[in-house]
Amino acid sequence: MFHHFRPTPRRGVFSRSARLLLRVRSPPNPLIGIRQNGFSVCSIRTQQLPQPSGSGPATPRTVLLSEAQRRTIYALSTPPGKAGVAVIRISGPDALDVWRNMVMSTSATSKGKAPERGPEPWKMHRCRIVHPESGEVLDDGLAVYFKGPKSFTTEDVLELHIHSGRAIISSVMGALARFPYCRPAERGEFTRRAFEGGRLDLTQVEGLRDLVDAETETQRRLAIQAARGQTRARFEKLREDIIKCLALIEAIIDFGEGEEIEEGIYDQARERVLNLRAEIERHLSDSRRGEILRSGIKLAIFGPPNAGKSSLLNFLAQREAAIVTSIPGTTRDILELSLDIGGLPVIVADTAGLRKTDDLVEKIGVERAKQTVETADVALCVLSLPEVLKSAPNSAQSATIHLPSSIEPLLSTDNTFVLLNKVDLVPPSQVDAALQHLEGRKAWTVSLGTGEGTHTFLQNFGKALQERYDVLQDNWEGSEPLITHARQRVHLENASRFLQAFLDTPPDEIVFAAEELRYAAQAVGKISGLIDVEDVLDALFRDFCIGK
């Protein structure tokens, strides 16, 4: 809604000459930058739109960094403790200096011998790690030097691969602290520098973080799509398309339709915007699949008391996580577990059996159970088959299912699956007849007591979830990346609104219309974390031959 508030665009403010003055020249070495009032300007964007693929040339962003922040940072990049190898990462202008003082070729035997001079970059070197002052050997290991900008952070990076033991790690970390321009890195600071250096955009940063956190195959696939830059490419393409439309409109503003610019350009831009908006809306109407898959599908197990809900949770978890007894009303609190079902992250909640009760504690439990079912992404209703099966006295074929009144209202949504439990207590002929009564609803029969049918249930339930969430299947690598973070959704929704506002602006208010497009491009740019008005000019000059 806020898009109605906007600075009044004035003709001329964005004229070509004014914009040209905004161009910032890149200093020869972005790491050194231009010193201004104690800050280094470690800029600078390039003139072209950044390459969509993650492997494209790095596009450093304009950032103001204090001298202290730009110091060389170091950190243990592997978990602390006893293990084969520990990796200590050092990034910044003094990485090479650290090498010269701490990395010694294994051929140099005695203390005080000249350390290795210049390392060959991107190559593992067998070496001794020594103390920079005493020359004492701290460990034998490997060292590799990544020469900036061809490194993760785009700065000079040094990695020391040493033995993982508390004393070794702390002695090397202690030695690094002896360098006056080195300091321990803060959380995520390496990735932050990679972002600032233009190596990663925000979607890749998010992807990288999700990749480290991924616990299931689906999460790994989602995250790697983002980390490798597919999400980035997707949104950068979209932004580029909006900017192209803006370039058309700007051309009309600057030169006037019919003079140097051919007729029909305005309609052409409108048509394109219409399509772009439809594309964004399509992308948004994904039932939040990506976000749900990233955080875990919320699955609520519910049903009448004693149906076997807790038995189901234990079966899924493969351990006695919940208390199971023959007493109805055993479970009261919600018990949640994070599980992997068919490669999908699922947060399973066991709930109290739904029934009318005067017991105060159980009442609260029943309330919570209902809330859990209502807020869940999917629900699984567990019923005890002998309880719900009603058969006519002489005909096994006419068996029907009678649902308890407390269950029926919750069964109405199409997010609910049904599990008919305790088949071991029912004649097989009635089971089939009963199943037919559930009409189209996805249902399975099992005995959690004997294990009958549980394997088929688990397989099919996993498949049903995969279908529902349209999980990145075999050809997932080429598939369209999903929206995985609410942040991305917000910016996309804004972009869609701005495009609509453009379409709603009458043609004689073309300057305002251009503003809406600019906001739309900015909104999409915020997804990647790069916003650049300069792109308009570039697109304008690339797609038009005005100077003819």
Ligand SMILES: Nc1nc2c(ncn2[C@@H]2O[C@H](COP(=O)(O)OP(=O)(O)OP(=O)(O)O)[C@@H](O)[C@H]2O)c(=O)[nH]1
């Ligand atoms: N015969 C038979 N008994 C079962 C089966 N599944 C569970 N039970 C028994 O049914 C009883 C209730 O199981 P629970 O898992 O505690 O049921 P619940 O739905 O969690 O019950 P509440 O938490 O009290 O609502 C226990 O005695 C189980 O051993 C089954 O497939 N066959």
Ligand SMILES: [K+]
């Ligand atoms: K029970």
Ligand SMILES: [Mg+2]
């Ligand atoms: Mg229970």
